[in-house]
Amino acid sequence: MLEDFKTLGLTKVFDLNLGNTLKSLQKLIYTNTKKHIIDHDENLDIEEKIKLPFIFIPTKNDWSNIMNIINSSNELKEVIEHKSVIDKFREIFANPKKYEISTFRARYPSEERVIYNWHQDEGTWYLSKNENHLNKFTATMWLSINGANSQNSIQLLKNSHKKKLFDHKYVMGQGYFNAELKEEVEENNQDLVTINTKPSQAVIFHPLTLHRSVSQENKNGLYPRYSVDIRYYDFGKKLVYNSSLKFKLKKILNNFKWT
Numbered sequence: 001m002l003e004d005f006k007t008l009g010l011t012k013v014f015d016l017n018l019g020n021t022l023k024s025l026q027k028l029i030y031t032n033t034k035k036h037i038i039d040h041d042e043n044l045d046i047e048e049k050i051k052l053p054f055i056f057i058p059t060k061n062d063w064s065n066i067m068n069i070i071n072s073s074n075e076l077k078e079v080i081e082h083k084s085v086i087d088k089f090r091e092i093f094a095n096p097k098k099y100e101i102s103t104f105r106a107r108y109p110s111e112e113r114v115i116y117n118w119h120q121d122e123g124t125w126y127l128s129k130n131e132n133h134l135n136k137f138t139a140t141m142w143l144s145i146n147g148a149n150s151q152n153s154i155q156l157l158k159n160s161h162k163k164k165l166f167d168h169k170y171v172m173g174q175g176y177f178n179a180e181l182k183e184e185v186e187e188n189n190q191d192l193v194t195i196n197t198k199p200s201q202a203v204i205f206h207p208l209t210l211h212r213s214v215s216q217e218n219k220n221g222l223y224p225r226y227s228v229d230i231r232y233y234d235f236g237k238k239l240v241y242n243s244s245l246k247f248k249l250k251k252i253l254n255n256f257k258w259t
Helices: 002-008 020-031 060-071 074-080 083-090 245-257
Strands: 096-098 103-107 138-144 154-157 168-171 175-179 192-194 201-205 211-213 225-234
Touching (some): 020 060, 020 074
Antiparallel strands (some): 154 211
16 A cells, blocks of 8 residues: 555555444434435435435535534544544554544536546645644545546546646635646546445545546536545655746735735
């Protein structure tokens, strides 16, 4: 795992043994979404229930509600702090500590705010004023809660962590989630990796690895996708990298405005 993380910028997909901790989170999601789901057998396993499609496209308020409920829940906190999660980060970090930014993701059909363009995680908080977010060597574990396929997942670009921190543009409703690349990444690029997972499977990637959402283009019907971005950092170690000149200038101007 460590060698893949260092050389490719991402690990292979792996299983996490979260047991009832994940089931509790899945049940919480189901309880707060079942009114939107097609008619189904109540005796289905919880893992199957949260894979079912919606009857119709939920509203923006529905999306906001589920995000708020899950992100403030003890069920999510227990997943993020689970021993099996920490043990995986120990395979790449000498001293993993929980990072402040770990987020539940609810990808609802037609909800544009959850479609992210190419970006690097380091770029999303590069201009932050919160000292707890800066100068840390982080890694992100993308944990699948109800499975993800090639039409409803994320894509990562192998070896992109070896380049630099690209300039990131601000996207309304998202933040700095749009890396300024010189050219589009072609679909036949041999370094392009589309993540396919079952529930409770995950991948860990480097903070400079370029990644994005797979655009649904209405191919996946009304199926939701649930995941968690779990982040830890290596305590006492800083991330060393080159940044684009434009992004450096943005940081200088941003800091100047607040002095």
